[in-house]
Amino acid sequence: DRGGFDHYMLKEIHDQPIAVAKTIENRCDIEKGQINLRKMTLFNTKLKEINRIQIIACGTSYYAGCLSRYFIEKFTGIPVDVELASESRYRTPTVNVHTLSIAVSQSGETIDTLQAIKFAKANKAQTVAMVNVPGTSIGHECDDECMLYAGPEVGVASTKAFSAQLSALILLGLTIAQEQEKLPKEKIAEYINELVKVPSFIEKVLTLSSKIKEIAKKYCDVNSILFIGRGYQWPIALEGALKLKELSYIHAEGYAAGELKHGPIALIDENMTVVCLAPKDQYYEKTISNIEEIRARGGKILSVGTEGDTELKNISNDFIGIPECSEIVLPFLTTVPMHLFAYWIAVHKGTDVDQPRNLAKSVTVE
Numbered sequence: 251d252r253g254g255f256d257h258y259m260l261k262e263i264h265d266q267p268i269a270v271a272k273t274i275e276n277r278c279d280i281e282k283g284q285i286n287l288r289k290m291t292l293f294n295t296k297l298k299e300i301n302r303i304q305i306i307a308c309g310t311s312y313y314a315g316c317l318s319r320y321f322i323e324k325f326t327g328i329p330v331d332v333e334l335a336s337e338s339r340y341r342t343p344t345v346n347v348h349t350l351s352i353a354v355s356q357s358g359e360t361i362d363t364l365q366a367i368k369f370a371k372a373n374k375a376q377t378v379a380m381v382n383v384p385g386t387s388i389g390h391e392c393d394d395e396c397m398l399y400a401g402p403e404v405g406v407a408s409t410k411a412f413s414a415q416l417s418a419l420i421l422l423g424l425t426i427a428q429e430q431e432k433l434p435k436e437k438i439a440e441y442i443n444e445l446v447k448v449p450s451f452i453e454k455v456l457t458l459s460s461k462i463k464e465i466a467k468k469y470c471d472v473n474s475i476l477f478i479g480r481g482y483q484w485p486i487a488l489e490g491a492l493k494l495k496e497l498s499y500i501h502a503e504g505y506a507a508g509e510l511k512h513g514p515i516a517l518i519d520e521n522m523t524v525v526c527l528a529p530k531d532q533y534y535e536k537t538i539s540n541i542e543e544i545r546a547r548g549g550k551i552l553s554v555g556t557e558g559d560t561e562l563k564n565i566s567n568d569f570i571g572i573p574e575c576s577e578i579v580l581p582f583l584t585t586v587p588m589h590l591f592a593y594w595i596a597v598h599k600g601t602d603v604d605q606p607r608n609l610a611k612s613v614t615v616e
């Protein structure tokens with residue numbers, strides 16, 4: 251049931267508020283300002299004993315892992331490695347009883363993720379499955395399951411599962427901080443208070459869909475688009491590029507904004523479009539100077555920034571403004587325009603949005 255939307259993907263983009271709400275609601279005890287440990291269902295892992303975290307995933311799930319790393323390291327002070335499952339399984343990563351290995355997979359059936367988590371388990375790591383489907387192979391393999399409640403995802407391109415994964419990973423980070431007493435109680439309470447606001451903030455960004463549809467029209471005939479961001483906006487740039495290429499078959503690449511001058515800036519001329527993620531966060535000034543460099547070389551700039559930011563708007567060809575919010579809410583809000591932009595370009599181009607060519611929803615072959 252597409253719920254009145256033209257495609258499953260558009261419905262699932264609009265399902266993001268509920269996907270996040272369901273994934274976090276029972277787990278956040280707002281009154282006590284604590285994570286409800288029992289609802290995290292981590293019954294077998296010993297969170298107090300962890301001194302290393304490894305996140306294993308593929309594709310969009312991998313980007314959710316990359317993003318969450320900024321938060322988990324900040325909350326816990328524990329080193330986090332995010333591993334592409336297809337690479338991790340052919341290395342010999344050092345894991346032991348003090349390692350928490352988290353397999354992040356919407357389907358719970360991705361073969362590379364399954365093999366990589368099996369390796370971690372065989373080498374004594376504590377293992378958690380973060381999956382969106384009950385009764386999966388990955389869920390079965392792990393010591394514990396911390397479910398995502400995004401609801402069934404039908405569109406091949408993952409959207410609502412990404413937001414659910416991000417919310418669950420942030421919660422897991424807070425849970426470890428709580429168990430290991432790495433953050434003051436008030437700080438945890440503050441983060442929980444912010445996290446529960448995410449669904450209503452996403453609702454606000456979803457109202458930008460028709461504006462993004464108009465903007466997308468201007469970019470459907472380009473050959474290539476770069477996506478840039480700094481800090482936790484970088485994995486969102488990677489996600490934006492992945493969505494665009496898989497849905498519209500336009501070449502796209504995500505880059506850490508600070509890496510531009512180490513090579514990719516050579517690509518910039520008047521035929522290059524760059525999607526710039528530059529909300530008002532701690533990286534803002536630096537990202538703006540990267541955008542100036544792109545502009546000076548004639549590149550077209552589509553920026554996603556904070557509502558009312560005239561400085562950014564004035565140096566951009568197109569500007570998408572998201573509401574002002576705290577840093578924990580921010581990555582959810584810049585993700586939505588990435589999904590909508592890719593969706594509307596694909597619709598304008600007439601590609602098969604819910605079933606892009608050559609792709610499968612669940613990758614059970616190597």
Ligand code: F6R
Pocket residue numbers: 308309310311312354355356357358359360363406407408409492493496611612613
């Ligand atoms: C991209 C996309 C894929 C999946 C990847 C992992 O839009 O959907 O990159 O994220 O195949 O799938 P799961 O999460 O099921 O392991």
